[in-house]
Amino acid sequence: MKIGIVLYPTFGGSGVVATELGKALALKGHQIHFITYSQPVRLGRFQENIFYHEVAVSDYPLFEFQPYETTLASKIYDVAKHEGLDILHVHYAIPHASAAFMAQKILEAEGIYIPFVTTLHGTDITLIGKDPSFVPVVQFCINASNAVTAVSESLKADTLTHFNISQEIQVVPNFITTDEELPRSQPERRSAYALPNEPILCHISNFRKVKRVEDVIRIFEKVNQVIPSKLLMVGDGPDRYASEQLCRTLGLCNRIIYLGKLRETRQVLELADVFILPSESESFGLAALEAMAVGVPVISSDTGGIPEVNIQGYSGFLSPVGDIDDMANNTLKLLDPEQKQHYRNQALEQAKAFSIERVVPQYEEIYLNLVSKKQS
Numbered sequence: 575m576k577i578g579i580v581l582y583p584t585f586g587g588s589g590v591v592a593t594e595l596g597k598a599l600a601l602k603g604h605q606i607h608f609i610t611y612s613q614p615v616r617l618g619r620f621q622e623n624i625f626y627h628e629v630a631v632s633d634y635p636l637f638e639f640q641p642y643e644t645t646l647a648s649k650i651y652d653v654a655k656h657e658g659l660d661i662l663h664v665h666y667a668i669p670h671a672s673a674a675f676m677a678q679k680i681l682e683a684e685g686i687y688i689p690f691v692t693t694l695h696g697t698d699i700t701l702i703g704k705d706p707s708f709v710p711v712v713q714f715c716i717n718a719s720n721a722v723t724a725v726s727e728s729l730k731a732d733t734l735t736h737f738n739i740s741q742e743i744q745v746v747p748n749f750i751t752t753d754e755e756l757p758r759s760q761p762e763r764r765s766a767y768a769l770p771n772e773p774i775l776c777h778i779s780n781f782r783k784v785k786r787v788e789d790v791i792r793i794f795e796k797v798n799q800v801i802p803s804k805l806l807m808v809g810d811g812p813d814r815y816a817s818e819q820l821c822r823t824l825g826l827c828n829r830i831i832y833l834g835k836l837r838e839t840r841q842v843l844e845l846a847d848v849f850i851l852p853s854e855s856e857s858f859g860l861a862a863l864e865a866m867a868v869g870v871p872v873i874s875s876d877t878g879g880i881p882e883v884n885i886q887g888y889s890g891f892l893s894p895v896g897d898i899d900d901m902a903n904n905t906l907k908l909l910d911p912e913q914k915q916h917y918r919n920q921a922l923e924q925a926k927a928f929s930i931e932r933v934v935p936q937y938e939e940i941y942l943n944l945v946s947k948k949q950s
Contacts, residue, residue, distance in 0.1 A: 575941055576605045578653055580646070580664040580674065583614040587860040588695035590616050591725075591748050592665040598934045600624045607653055611642070615837050627653050643669035643676075650677035654688050660948075661941050662690040667698040668708060671715035689720035689944040691937075693746070696725070696857030696878075699733050713737045721940050726879030729857040744940065747882070748860050749933035752925050756869040756918060757844045764845050767831060768804040773909050775803055776846035776870070778839055778861045779853075781811030786875075788813070789852040789898055791820045791830070793873070796902035798829060801909060805830045808842055839864060846870045848908050851880070854895055859883045866890075866925040869918040871908050873901050889924035890917070 577599060581592035593616040596606040600623035608614060611629045629649045631640045650673060653659065662677075664670035674690040681688055692715065699712070716722055716739055723746040724730040730743045761770065768774050775794055779785040787807075794805045807817070807830060814832070821830050833842065843849070849865035851874040856862075859880040862872045866883075872890035874880050886892045891904035908917050 575660045575945060576607065576658055577941065578607045578609055578650065578657075578659045578662040580609045580650065580662065580670045581614060582666060583610045583612050583617075587748065587858065588665045588693075588698075589614055590860065591695070592663075592693075593617055594749070594751075594930070595663075595934065595937065596624065597621060598930050599938070602934070602938075607657055607659065609646070609649055609653055625657075643673050646670070646673040647676040647680070650674060651680050654681060655684070655686060659688055660945050662688055663693065663937070663941075664690055665693045666695055667692060667712050667715060671719060672711055675715055675718050687948055689948055691721045691723065691940060691944070692716060692719040694722065694724045694729055694733060694743075694857075696729060699729060699736065699857075709737065713739070717741045720944050723937075723940070725858045726882050728879040728882065732857075744936075746936045746940075747928055747933060748858050748863060749928050749930045750863050750867045750925055752867045752922065752929050756922055760844065763841075767806065767845065773797075773801060773803045773847040774806060774845055775848050775850055775905070776806045776808065776843060776865070777850045778808040778842075778864075779811070779851075781809050781814045781817070783813060784854045785811075785813070786852045786854055786896070787817045788820050789896065789901075790850050791817055791824065791826070792898045793850055793852065793901045793905065794830065795824050795826060796898065797905050797909075798826065800906055803829065806842055806846065807832045808834070808836055808839055810835050840868060843868050843870055847914070848873055848905050849890075850901070850905070851875070851884075852893075852895070852898075852901060853877065853880070856880050862890075863925060863928055866921040869922040871917040871921045873905050873908070883924075883928070885924055889921040 579596045582589045593614040600606045605623050607625045609627045629646050631645050664674045671692045722741050722743045724743050725748050727745055730745055777790045781787050821827050843865050849870045849872045851862050856878045862884050866889055872884045874884050875895045876892035884890045893900040
């Protein structure tokens with residue numbers, strides 16, 4: 575099949591999943607056309623069957639804000655028509671689903687029909703979509719999609735609660751590439767950040783309020799009082815400054831290392847003993863899954879879709895949002911020398927339930943069903 579994938583190209587989970595999905599489909603022989611405003615951060619090196627189409631927004635003096643949605647619709651139309659796409663898969667409701675619908679109608683006027691799949695990832699529903707000014711558009715575009723998927727049961731439930739949805743929503747979870755065995759220990763690389771007897775805790779996010787980054791610092795403070803440890807902070811965003819200020823106030827700056835944004839986080843995660851994700855809200859928790867895929871158990875809040883990924887007492891522990899004491903105590907359980915390897919093995923096993931080999935065929939089945947209906 576020739577598949578168009580519309581996505582945000584940044585570090586967010588939706589862009590990462592969309593890019594990795596396209597790369598996996600290309601390896602299976604499908605022709606993939608990425609459509610977005612800059613090269614996706616995970617696209618990387620040249621790969622057979624992958625094509626990138628940039629949406630260039632012109633600077634018209636008439637417009638105070640440039641019309642990206644219209645430009646995107648025009649680009650989708652152009653790629654679909656001239657590349658002969660069979661199907662379109664848009665990730666994130668706003669503005670991708672509305673642009674896909676517009677392009678679909680323009681193509682239909684020329685006798686060309688292309689179905690589109692909309693995947694809901696989270697904040698397009700739980701944050702942006704709840705804005706009253708967006709509700710009619712989001713609701714219409716979900717219902718106008720030829721197929722709709724959500725990355726968790728929790729997100730599906732939120733969507734059905736907040737919108738009047740007539741379209742069926744299929745849950746297709748995010749996925750990860752996993753190895754059969756745990757990665758080998760890397761004492762030399764690890765020694766750049768911690769002494770041999772010091773555990774390494776890790777947090778990766780966009781440092782926004784919903785991620786509760788200051789909770790990560792306070793959890794670490796309590797753990798460090800019992801077991802001298804190090805904390806690796808990966809990412810950047812609005813709350814980074816506040817977290818650095820808290821780090822200085824608590825006198826922990828010699829124990830906390832900020833690494834900034836990284837395109838690939840696996841090498842950092844392989845050094846960690848515990849991953850911390852105390853978010854206010856997560857529709858799935860892709861960062862937690864990436865940690866588990868290299869055998870790092872997770873300390874997380876029990877919100878949204880996270881309990882579908884991180885299993886209490888198996889791949890890690892769940893706590894109520896903001897319960898720093900419980901999260902710190904649970905971290906110490908994961909660092910218990912007698913239990914540590916046990917939890918590492920179980921984290922990897924849980925990640926395998928979301929392996930790319932299990933999930934990608936679910937999308938292929940959706941595509942094939944729509945394309946067969948189109949041909950009939």
